[in-house]
Amino acid sequence: MVKMKVDDIRLELQNHIGKTAKIKCNLGRNKYEEYDVVIKKIYSHVFLVEKDSKEIKSFSYSDVITKMVKIDYNK
Numbered sequence: 001m002v003k004m005k006v007d008d009i010r011l012e013l014q015n016h017i018g019k020t021a022k023i024k025c026n027l028g029r030n031k032y033e034e035y036d037v038v039i040k041k042i043y044s045h046v047f048l049v050e051k052d053s054k055e056i057k058s059f060s061y062s063d064v065i066t067k068m069v070k071i072d073y074n075k
Contacts, residue, residue, distance in 0.1 A: 006061045013039055013047050013071075022072040023049060023059070 016039050025033045035057070037049035046058045063069040 004065050006065070009061045009064050010042060010047075012073075013042050016073055017042065019073070021049075024070045024072070025059075025063075026068045 018038065018040075020036060020038055023035045023037050025035075027033060035049070035051045037051045037057070039047065040050050040056065041048040046060050048056055048058050050056055059069050064071065
């Protein structure tokens with residue numbers, strides 16, 4: 001099992017700024033939300049995505065590490 005690091009996630013996201021992706025969020029109790037998004041900005045602790053051409057959502061890198069948020073770049 002390969003452990004992800006914040007720097008690895010940040011670099012991967014940096015390579016996909018302005019591109020589309022699919023994000024799947026685990027809301028708990030077997031509930032999930034999926035978004036088609038455009039990766040907008042990268043910050044030190046969070047990253048921003050735009051969905052539905054106006055709504056901005058933010059996610060933390062720790063959400064990706066703990067697999068509460070999954071990112072599929074091959075949308």
